Amino acid sequence: MSVRPDAAAILAETKSRRRRARIYQIVGLFLVLGIAAAVFFWRSKSSKAKGVRYLTAVARVGDLKETVTATGTLKGLDSVDVGAQISGKITKIYVDFNDHVTVGQVLAEMDTAQLQSRVEQSKAQVNAADAALVLAKATQAQTKAQYVRSLDLSQKGLISSKDLDSAKADADRASASITSATAQATLARASLKDAQTQLSYAVIRSPIDGIVLSRLVEPGQTVAASMSAPVLFTLARDLTQLRLYVDVDEADVGKVKEGQSATFLVDAWNGHGFSSKVVSVHNLPTTGQTVVTYQAVLSVDNSERLLRPGMTATATITTDERKGVLLVPNAALRFSPPASAKGSSGGGIPFLGGGMGAPRTGGGGAARAKGAKRVITAADSQGLVYILEDGRPKRTIVEIAGTDGEQTEIKSGLNAGAQVITEIDLRKAE
Numbered sequence: 001m002s003v004r005p006d007a008a009a010i011l012a013e014t015k016s017r018r019r020r021a022r023i024y025q026i027v028g029l030f031l032v033l034g035i036a037a038a039v040f041f042w043r044s045k046s047s048k049a050k051g052v053r054y055l056t057a058v059a060r061v062g063d064l065k066e067t068v069t070a071t072g073t074l075k076g077l078d079s080v081d082v083g084a085q086i087s088g089k090i091t092k093i094y095v096d097f098n099d100h101v102t103v104g105q106v107l108a109e110m111d112t113a114q115l116q117s118r119v120e121q122s123k124a125q126v127n128a129a130d131a132a133l134v135l136a137k138a139t140q141a142q143t144k145a146q147y148v149r150s151l152d153l154s155q156k157g158l159i160s161s162k163d164l165d166s167a168k169a170d171a172d173r174a175s176a177s178i179t180s181a182t183a184q185a186t187l188a189r190a191s192l193k194d195a196q197t198q199l200s201y202a203v204i205r206s207p208i209d210g211i212v213l214s215r216l217v218e219p220g221q222t223v224a225a226s227m228s229a230p231v232l233f234t235l236a237r238d239l240t241q242l243r244l245y246v247d248v249d250e251a252d253v254g255k256v257k258e259g260q261s262a263t264f265l266v267d268a269w270n271g272h273g274f275s276s277k278v279v280s281v282h283n284l285p286t287t288g289q290t291v292v293t294y295q296a297v298l299s300v301d302n303s304e305r306l307l308r309p310g311m312t313a314t315a316t317i318t319t320d321e322r323k324g325v326l327l328v329p330n331a332a333l334r335f336s337p338p339a340s341a342k343g344s345s346g347g348g349i350p351f352l353g354g355g356m357g358a359p360r361t362g363g364g365g366a367a368r369a370k371g372a373k374r375v376i377t378a379a380d381s382q383g384l385v386y387i388l389e390d391g392r393p394k395r396t397i398v399e400i401a402g403t404d405g406e407q408t409e410i411k412s413g414l415n416a417g418a419q420v421i422t423e424i425d426l427r428k429a430e
């Protein structure tokens with residue numbers, strides 16, 4: 001009998017089964033370890049994603065300055081256009097750009113030949129009128145004496161009444177001649193005065209103390225003063241004092257008042273601030289395509305002579321200033337935490353969009369249940385900030401006041417030193 005081959009085969013099959021079992025055990029072990037590692041990695045990543053970190057700012061006590069910004073143009077305190085009142089040819093010019101002038105100083109002269117001739121003619125007419133008046137007076141004296149003699153003779157019956165009437169008529173005509181001659185003399189003197197005035201207009205003089213901004217005429221040029229006086233020079237009063245005319249938006253004009261201080265910048269002196277003060281706010285509106293503005297006038301001290309008329313300036317007017325008030329950054333009023341930080345369901349990385357909009361106010365329970373948020377209006381003094389407590393945002397309703405564009409005053413609802421959240425630290429949250 002021979003059973004050895006069967007035993008050998010059975011033994012070989014048994015060993016093969018054991019090897020396969022071991023392989024299955026090893027593969028299963030690796031699968032379990034892989035699954036465990038995947039779960040650990042996923043939970044770790046999910047935990048990191050849920051651990052949102054925030055950037056905060058400290059609510060501090062400080063000073064708040066509310067301002068209004070407007071743009072405008074610098075102008076001289078008084079700008080005068082000097083023109084010619086008569087027509088004629090310019091013969092001489094005595095000043096040029098940037099020359100300083102005084103009241104009565106001669107700026108230019110015009111050709112006076114025709115004007116001088118008119119003056120001489122008027123003088124001759126005056127002399128003729130005076131001579132006619134003297135002649136009329138002499139005639140009056142003669143006729144008056146003749147009438148007196150005729151009246152005496154008539155009373156004695158030596159002349160007829162007709163001769164007496166004729167003597168009386170002669171005396172009356174002589175008196176009327178004096179009145180006419182006197183009027184002619186007055187008219188001649190008026191004509192002489194007018195001619196002399198026209199002659200004086202040929203000399204162009206400065207009406208103010210100031211500086212020549214522009215000269216619009218050259219020697220030899222003929223100017224015609226028909227409907228309006230042609231402008232020859234533009235003068236400005238002392239440029240150590242200027243005016244800044246700015247256009248204030250209708251939304252801000254209610255805050256701007258006389259006496260408020262301001263600063264302004266010009267492109268010619270980049271970074272150099274100039275001080276000024278509000279002199280007046282005009283009531284007449286200027287309507288543009290989309291906005292309505294009101295003109296405000298600011299006084300400017302230009303003692304250093306750095307500024308020139310016509311420069312464009314951007315002014316910042318201080319409308320209100322409060323000291324020792326509680327302040328938070330405006331970003332804290334715009335911040336809204338992600339949905340996961342508010343306790344909403346769902347895992348994974350929190351939703352980061354849509355929460356950095358305009359300032360919001362706190363609503364009631366119904367509003368929170370619906371996820372509604374109320375945008376602050378001009379008539380609403382409530383604001384909503386989030387305080388960081390134990391690594392999580394805490395919703396806090398505060399009463400707000402004015403803002404300077406970067407900081408907002410908190411009147412109540414928050415204590416100094418509180419850590420208010422301004423934004424999510426995205427570098428930590430990724």
